Amino acid sequence: MSSKISVLAICGSTRASSSNHHLIKAITEMGTGVFDVQLFGGLTDLPHFNPDQDLLPDAAPAAVQQFRKQLEAADAVLICTPEYAIGVPGTLKNAIDWTVSSMHFSRKPVALITAGTSGHKAHQSLLGTLLIIESKIAEDAQLVVSGVKTKVNEQGVITDEGTLTQVRKLVDALAAVTRGEELVILPAPSLF
Numbered sequence: 771m772s773s774k775i776s777v778l779a780i781c782g783s784t785r786a787s788s789s790n791h792h793l794i795k796a797i798t799e800m801g802t803g804v805f806d807v808q809l810f811g812g813l814t815d816l817p818h819f820n821p822d823q824d825l826l827p828d829a830a831p832a833a834v835q836q837f838r839k840q841l842e843a844a845d846a847v848l849i850c851t852p853e854y855a856i857g858v859p860g861t862l863k864n865a866i867d868w869t870v871s872s873m874h875f876s877r878k879p880v881a882l883i884t885a886g887t888s889g890h891k892a893h894q895s896l897l898g899t900l901l902i903i904e905s906k907i908a909e910d911a912q913l914v915v916s917g918v919k920t921k922v923n924e925q926g927v928i929t930d931e932g933t934l935t936q937v938r939k940l941v942d943a944l945a946a947v948t949r950g951e952e953l954v955i956l957p958a959p960s961l962f
């Protein structure tokens with residue numbers, strides 16, 4: 771690992787003025803000197819998940835191979851996503867489905883923020899998905915930001931003091947897990 775932690779940031783919203791994108795901006799700023807954040811720009815280029823194209827690494831569509839390469843190259847992953855209809859946005863879930871068999875999230879340090887009007891249902895669902903595919907998520911590296919539009923502005927500044935504290939904690943936890951420090955890691959859920 772180079773001195774800076776390379777982080778692949780994935781925004782679950784494709785909206786131009788996405789609050790989740792603003793949060794990624796805030797975290798990029800906060801992590802200056804520690805993180806080297808690259809925003810994944812190919813979410814909507816990924817085809818619909820198809821297990822037939824997933825079986826052999828070389829058989830996967832080019833956009834999928836590119837996504838997997840970027841995951842492989844990253845020391846850690848940051849996901850910021852809204853909740854849609856009390857679920858995970860389809861575009862984001864589709865992307866993750868392409869990594870289940872290829873195990874690109876296995877042992878990968880991940881930080882997850884679900885930010886929306888509420889966000890709790892999608893957060894639990896996505897947390898379960900990420901943990902079952904063996905992501906390493908510290909207790910403090912996951913967070914729901916409800917009412918996000920009043921807490922982060924268009925410039926990527928977190929204006930709510932409590933949220934700022936929680937996001938700082940999340941950044942520290944992601945850095946610590948990536949460096950191999952001993953933190954409480956969330957257990958994988960049972961499949962049944």
Ligand SMILES: Cc1cc2nc3c(=O)[nH]c(=O)nc-3n(C[C@H](O)[C@H](O)[C@H](O)COP(=O)(O)O)c2cc1C
Nearest residue numbers: 783785788789790852853854855856886887888889
């Ligand atoms: C189709 C749709 C469904 C939504 N469903 C939920 C929901 O179930 N729970 C919630 O907390 N917010 C919901 N929202 C509100 C979004 O979470 C909120 O607009 C959020 O700011 C979107 O994230 P973004 O700003 O990063 O695009 C929904 C928004 C849309 C467009």
